[in-house]
Amino acid sequence: MSSGPKYKRVLLKLSGEALMGSGSYGIDPETANRVSLEIKDAREIGTEVCVVVGGGNIFRGLKGAAEGLDRSTADYMGMLATVMNALALQNALEKVGVDTRVLSAIPMASVSEPYIRRRAIRHLEKGRVVIFAAGTGNPFFTTDTAAALRAAEMNCDALLKGTQVDGVYDSDPKTNLSAKRYTSLSYMDVLRQDLKVMDASAISLSRENNIPIVVFSIHTQNELVQVLQGNGTCTVVGE
Ligand code: UDP
Numbered sequence: 001m002s003s004g005p006k007y008k009r010v011l012l013k014l015s016g017e018a019l020m021g022s023g024s025y026g027i028d029p030e031t032a033n034r035v036s037l038e039i040k041d042a043r044e045i046g047t048e049v050c051v052v053v054g055g056g057n058i059f060r061g062l063k064g065a066a067e068g069l070d071r072s073t074a075d076y077m078g079m080l081a082t083v084m085n086a087l088a089l090q091n092a093l094e095k096v097g098v099d100t101r102v103l104s105a106i107p108m109a110s111v112s113e114p115y116i117r118r119r120a121i122r123h124l125e126k127g128r129v130v131i132f133a134a135g136t137g138n139p140f141f142t143t144d145t146a147a148a149l150r151a152a153e154m155n156c157d158a159l160l161k162g163t164q165v166d167g168v169y170d171s172d173p174k175t176n177l178s179a180k181r182y183t184s185l186s187y188m189d190v191l192r193q194d195l196k197v198m199d200a201s202a203i204s205l206s207r208e209n210n211i212p213i214v215v216f217s218i219h220t221q222n223e224l225v226q227v228l229q230g231n232g233t234c235t236v237v238g239e
Contacts, residue, residue: 006230007157009048009124012039013147013198014162016057018218019085026057027085032092035162038224039129040098047228050120050130050154052147053089055081061139075139079106082143086133087111093129100129105137105146117153124154144198148205159211160227161198162218167235168197184236197237206237213237 018035021028042049058081064074086102093100101123102112112133113119123130135146144161151159165173166181168190173179187207190197197203197215206213216227216234226232 005042005045005047005228007047007228009154009156010042010050010158010160010228011147011151011154011156012042012049012051012160012162012224013054013144014051014085014089014218015054015143016081016085017054017164018162019053019088020057027088029088029092032088033096034221035218036089036092036096036098038218038222039093040096041222041225042228043098043127043129045225045228048124048127050124050132050150050156051089052132052135052143052150053082053085054143055079055085055135057081058084072139075141076106079134079137079139082135083108083112083133086131090131098129099127100131102131102133105132105134108134120150121154142199142202144202145205148198148202148209148211151211152205152209156211159206159213160224161213161215162224163215164217164219166217166220166223166233167215168195168237181233182235184238186239187237190237197235203237207239210239 019027021031055078059078061075061078065071090100090102103115104112105115107114120130132150135143168182169179171179214234223232227234
């Protein structure tokens with residue numbers, strides 16, 4: 001690996017879908033393994049990595065509420081889904097030799113550490129990958145907002161959003177072949193045009209803390225390291 005990282009410490013946001021592979025539910029071990037190898041490479045070029053995982057591959061609060069569950073209860077169930085993903089990712093990371101800790105915003109002492117900011121920072125300084133589980137710990141939020149919050153708390157240099165496509169487009173690149181990818185956007189562009197990058201509270205929080213959001217494809221091999229070195233295909237949302 002030639003050049004050093006552009007970002008020294010990053011928060012990687014992985015949606016539940018990113019662990020789902022080609023299936024329509026749950027966790028695909030092969031995909032979890034591939035994502036883990038990407039994270040391992042990121043560690044090896046010297047970037048400190050923390051991860052927020054979503055839960056949409058297992059359970060979403062809004063869907064549960066639409067089906068008749070009380071919204072708060074449904075959201076707590078969604079947060080528990082993120083804990084399952086966090087444990088699966090931890091398992092996959094440790095299998096490829098990456099020392100990892102899961103810190104949960106909902107205390108769950110048998111399977112994870114409680115989220116304590118200073119402890120999380122210490123883990124990062126020791127070279128461990130830290131996975132933040134259970135979102136913010138509060139209903140009515142999303143793991144996108146949790147990602148922006150933890151990125152600010154950890155003093156991250158960037159929030160990396162690994163998605164199914166290689167950036168933010170002016171229309172859906174899967175259905176429109178002439179869709180144009182933005183190389184950069186301002187936070188306000190994203191908010192005004194309601195572009196589907198992350199939810200509005202995550203964008204606002206990142207804007208207030210001046211943390212760039214880098215949207216890239218988690219499915220393109222070696223892309224995470226490329227992005228960290230400033231060479232990848234991505235969209236950067238900033239001032
Ligand atoms: N959730 C929540 N508070 C949080 C984070 C998540 O209530 O701080 C719940 C919410 O119900 C959400 C679910 O957990 O639908 C899974 O998270 P999310 O939808 O953000 O996952 P992703 O889309 O990234 O897979």
